[in-house]
Amino acid sequence: MIIIKNIKKPEYTFISILLVCFFLIQPVVAQEISWFSNMPPKEEKKIVENGMHRLSSIKGKRGQSSIIQWLRKGTNPENAAYVQIPDSLGFNFWLFSPSKKQIEGKLITKGGKSFFTYASKEEGYYNAYLTHKEVLGDTLNVTVAKSEMLNHSCRNGHKLVRGIVGPHIYPEIIPVEIKRKRIFAEDLHYFTTSSDKVEYQFLVNGEPVEGASLTLVTQKNWNKTQKTNKEGKSTFQFIQDYFSSWQELNNREIYYYLLYGEIIVPEQGIYKGSAYSYVHYTTSLSDGYRPAKTMYMSMFWAFVVFILATVIIVTGIFIYRLRRQKIYKEIKLDESNVTNFDTKRND
Amino acid sequence: MKKIKIIQYINNSNVSRFRTIIQIAFFVLFVYGGYFFINIGQNLPTFACPYNPGSSGTCYLISAQHNLHITWEQLVSFRGLGFITGLGSFVLFFIIFNKAWCGYACPLGTIQDWITRLRKLTLTRFSHYDEVSFKRLSKVKYVFLVLLILIPLGMSNSFFGLPEISDDMGAPFCQICPGRTILPLFSGDTSQLFIDFTTKTTMVMSSLGILFMALFFVGSFFKKRFFCFFCPMSALQYLFSKIGVLRLVKDGSKCTRCGNCSRVCDVGITAIADDITSKNIVKDDCMMCFKCVEACPEKGALDVKVFNFKIFSSTEEGFFKRYGQGDSLTSKKKKDD
Structure with missing residues (x-):
């Protein structure tokens, strides 16, 4: 109060303007980001990890399994709530096969949780989207939750890998999405690991957008926000989010991350009878990552084991050969005995 | 007359020298063929190791282990056909050359022959097994073969109510196979020479892999074709040898x-x-x-x-x-x- 009293009117106005500008240039922090998660709720016991990418799956008839992903809200992958799709119009679910064909996936709401399942048959990335459009005030909110799920079995071989692992986008149907750039040597066994630098592109109607804010949140709630460049790209380096005691070493442990991006674009229009002046695009992408494999590999210990084994085996052979060596012994024949024997026989 | 001369020429020829040339050709094909976009297939009856970046094919043992990493239900469903077709193409490859795949085409066999030459140069005496040891050790390869069938099955199924085997066993024989550690070295890839501390299982298996590599080098130095004696591929081939x-x-x-x-x-x-x-x-x-x-x-x-x-x-x-x-x-x- 004292401060405010001491501030003169022009200064007061100036500070007010500064405060308004500050809030305007701040990235809009999404309070409720919807995203598809591979992490099963704690009470789900029938869920198994499936395939190369340990996607959650449920077993059906004849042991065939279906991939399952849950809808969640919130920006902390560890604590975000499992939610159900509200019974309002405007939500659409899309599922595309690796051959870019729209396929039927079941979007089910059960026990207050929404999830989708599908049986993966083709090799490559399946894309799932949940889109929603709604006018609030003068803004059209367009939200898209995206999920990319890799299906691969080594039994099907590794031919034409480069063509299979490529990302697919659907600008004619999906208004906004984040595309992960594939690395040069990416194959069907690819898994993001900590320390990897991964490039993402923010696309609105298939076109890259500059200045969109992208936020990466790891499972332990480490987060980083960056703006996209002219090409709509932003690169994140994944931190090591997992440290364990020696006894619990497991670099196969998957940790999940959530990446979400948003931008407000001035655009006038009418949606379902409501006029709007801005469009607020929000999209999310979630996947898993592992601790860097190289952290758990030791060439030094391999060298030690090799040298030790070699020395032990060579020494063993040397000792074995030494023991089997027959010491030279001169054998003297007692000729007198021979004579005696002959004599006896003759007798 | 001409026919008799050709037969005489072949019968008098030095097959070992011919074999050395063929071995080098196959070695180049299986170890570097991939760099020339050659892909022979996934079910080869020889050690064409996919861990080697230059490999032009895949050894059948890895395919078999992958094909058997399924549940009983899947094994008797359409998915089980994968194992049958894999085995079928292995047999088709195999019957052409029979066990000559080992003598002429196997890169690991060729490396062992080179090590034998090295031993000869160093004038070191070679070892051989006595008859009793020969008969006993001869069975080891069948034990390996049975294990490489049972372990992948045990990873997806429970035997007699016992817990399933850890997935970290991966393709179990590949973890200990000297082909995985040695053949990539010829492509300049040392990435297989490590102890994997990811889990206890991977730690044990990768240590065994390095141990078998040491055994391979030392063993084949003192004993000709040391590893062939324990090779499950040889055991599997023998099952179909009669139809070669x-x-x-x-x-x-x-x-x-x-x-x-x-x-x-x-x-x-x-x-x-x-x-x-x-x-x-x-x-x-x-x-x-x-x-x-x-x-x-x-x-x-x-x-x-x-x-x-x-x-x-x-x-x-x-x-x-x-x-x-x-x-x-x-x-x-x-x-x-």
């Missing part, structure tokens, strides 16, 4: 049991000399290098056949030509005649 197109046939009535054939055998099979009743003389440890045919001085005692056509036979003339006294003895024989 290429055959090694013995005529016991012509055999004098001189023992030349078993003495030159790199693996040390004594049955090839002792067995005078069997016609098909391909034993489970045989790699069809045909050194025995080269060393046999009795005409027609040992024959290499494709179906029933002889392509290489043991002859006295060929024996003496190869072993250095050919000219004098042949001419003497002609004079005698």
